[in-house]
Each structure stands twice: as structure tokens, then as C-alpha cells.
Amino acid sequence: MVQAVQRAVQILRELAVTGPRLGVTELAERLGVAKPTVHALLRTLEAEGMVVQDRDSSKYQLGPYLVHLGNSYLDTQELRSRALTWADLLARRAGEAVWVAVPTGDHMLVVHHAFRPEGTVQILEVGASIPWNTCALGKAVAAFAPDEERERLLSGELTVLTGASITGREPLAAQLAQVRAQGYALEDQESAIGDAGVAAPVFDRSGAVVGAIGVVGPVERLLAEPARQELAVAVRETARNLSRDLGAPRGAARGTAG
Known part of the structure; x- marks a missing residue:
């Protein structure tokens, strides 16, 4: 270097x-x-x-000038450009805000934010960087990452943002195994008190996981049944469609097939 x-x-x-x-x-x-x-x-x-x-x-x-560089990155980020329409459709279907994020080291970078359809004041979160272990987006990516990358993430520092943040290697590994089985990840007040998330992985033409898409919002709206299952279905279907738009082979997105 x-x-x-x-x-x-x-x-x-x-x-x-x-x-x-x-x-x-x-x-x-x-x-x-x-x-x-x-x-x-x-x-x-x-x-x-x-x-x-x-x-x-x-x-x-x-x-x-860093703003210019950041905007240039977003403009050339294929996942973001492909996700614009899908994220808007998911936001309308779910009635919640939608984030699209890509992994950067041990964090997830939000590259697109589709606002919740209702007209209340909302803060644009594009550019937010969230520890992978504290958000559904990060867990969705880690669960479908190559074994060596998942091991690196689990062996690294596991950030604490709230009392609900999961910092134990074994509980987190077990949760990732569940994410692989069901095709979506959950976040229950692990990044911010009162907030929750439901996310699914997105794959590219090589079959590799390149990011995730998910809904975010108040825990009482997202994780209460039957809303949680309905959102999980919507998120997995959107992630599968977005993956196909990126050219992913059908087998690569088996975790999002529902």
C-alpha cells in the first residue's frame, strides 16, 4: 500500500x-x-x-467534494439503480419505508431509501452505515455470504447499539442459520429502540449475495402477527424479483423463494 x-x-x-x-x-x-x-x-x-x-x-x-464522490458512487451502483422501482413497489405494498443496502466491511451502507407512502415527515437515510449484526439487512447478507466471509463477520467485533443488540457468536450464528432456512432476516430493536426491520438478500448474475432489501418501521407494526408474515412474503418476493433483474440464476435466490 x-x-x-x-x-x-x-x-x-x-x-x-x-x-x-x-x-x-x-x-x-x-x-x-x-x-x-x-x-x-x-x-x-x-x-x-x-x-x-x-x-x-x-x-x-x-x-x-466528498458529496460529489458519494453521489457518483450511488449513480454507478447497479443494485441501487435496479432497486429503485422495486423498492417503491414494496413501500406501497407494505405501507412502510424500504431500505436497500450493500455490505462495506462489517457495516451495511444504505444506498436507497423509499419513503413510507403516508405523508408524514421522514428523514432520508441514504448514506447511513449500520453495523451488520444490528440490522436485518446485515443479517440477510451475512447468512448467504460465503462461509469464510460469514466466519470473519462472526469472529469480528459485534457492535452494541441497544440492549437488544445480539453480541454472542453462537446465538448470532444460530440466527443466521434460521435466516438461510426461511429466506429473510428480522431485526427487533437492535439498532434503535422501537424500530424493527424485515429484510431479504439480493443476488447478482454470478449468484453471489450483493446486498439486501427490507422494510423498516416501528416494532409494533412490523413484528406483530399477521403483519410479520405478510411483510416477510412481500420482502422475499421483492428480493427475488430484484435478483432476477440483476441476472441472478434461479438457484442463487433459493433463500428468497418463499
Whole structure:
């Protein structure tokens, strides 16, 4: 790896995770790098619009060009582009918000958000990054990932967001086995108190799982019977159709066949 590039990426990550504003000294301590080196990297990133310096505090924060890069990624993300219509159809059918997400390391990145049909105020969640073990989207992907990838996820850090977050390797592995058997995953207040999710995996033309689609909403609406079973059927059918739209062979989406 090119060390300068790696350090520049680490700076952006620090600003994204621990920011919004950090000074040269703070960044140097976090990266374990000399202040002149960090300052030179920041100046380069600033020239490219990746970071900006606050005039009052002289600290740095993420820059506007990152929005352009993020939008470019979304525009070229095939799963997202194929999912637009399917997500809208599922939102109308379920009467709930729908998220489409792709795996990024040990998190799930929301690349599309179809709003709940009713006209209440809703917050766009595109760009949200959620620990895989705390959401139905992540569990749907992990369950159908290759064995070595699933083992890596189960052996890694299992994040706690609420008291309901599952952090035990064995209980989580058992849950993933159930997801593979039934073709959909559930989330019960594991990311946020009061929220739930029902999601199913999406496969590409090679038969590999590339993401997930699911409904999200209040736990009392999503997980109470018979709503849960009805939503599970709708989510699996949508995931299967989306997988076929991506060119997935029929056998690859057997978990979403219902």
C-alpha cells in the first residue's frame, strides 16, 4: 500500500467518525504521525476539496467534494439503480419505508431509501452505515455470504447499539442459520429502540449475495402477527424479483423463494 494515501484515508475516516472538526495535533495523535506530515496531508486534501478548514477554530472537517464522490458512487451502483422501482413497489405494498443496502466491511451502507407512502415527515437515510449484526439487512447478507466471509463477520467485533443488540457468536450464528432456512432476516430493536426491520438478500448474475432489501418501521407494526408474515412474503418476493433483474440464476435466490 502507498503510505501517504493510506494516511489520507485515515484522516478522512477520523473526521467522519470522531469529527466533525479536528485539529492537526488531534489528528497527529490519533494517527500516530508527526504533525508536519498531517499538516501536509491536510493541505493536499483541502486543495482537492476533500476537507475544509474552519476559519474560527482552524480545525478541519470533511469537504464538499466528498458529496460529489458519494453521489457518483450511488449513480454507478447497479443494485441501487435496479432497486429503485422495486423498492417503491414494496413501500406501497407494505405501507412502510424500504431500505436497500450493500455490505462495506462489517457495516451495511444504505444506498436507497423509499419513503413510507403516508405523508408524514421522514428523514432520508441514504448514506447511513449500520453495523451488520444490528440490522436485518446485515443479517440477510451475512447468512448467504460465503462461509469464510460469514466466519470473519462472526469472529469480528459485534457492535452494541441497544440492549437488544445480539453480541454472542453462537446465538448470532444460530440466527443466521434460521435466516438461510426461511429466506429473510428480522431485526427487533437492535439498532434503535422501537424500530424493527424485515429484510431479504439480493443476488447478482454470478449468484453471489450483493446486498439486501427490507422494510423498516416501528416494532409494533412490523413484528406483530399477521403483519410479520405478510411483510416477510412481500420482502422475499421483492428480493427475488430484484435478483432476477440483476441476472441472478434461479438457484442463487433459493433463500428468497418463499
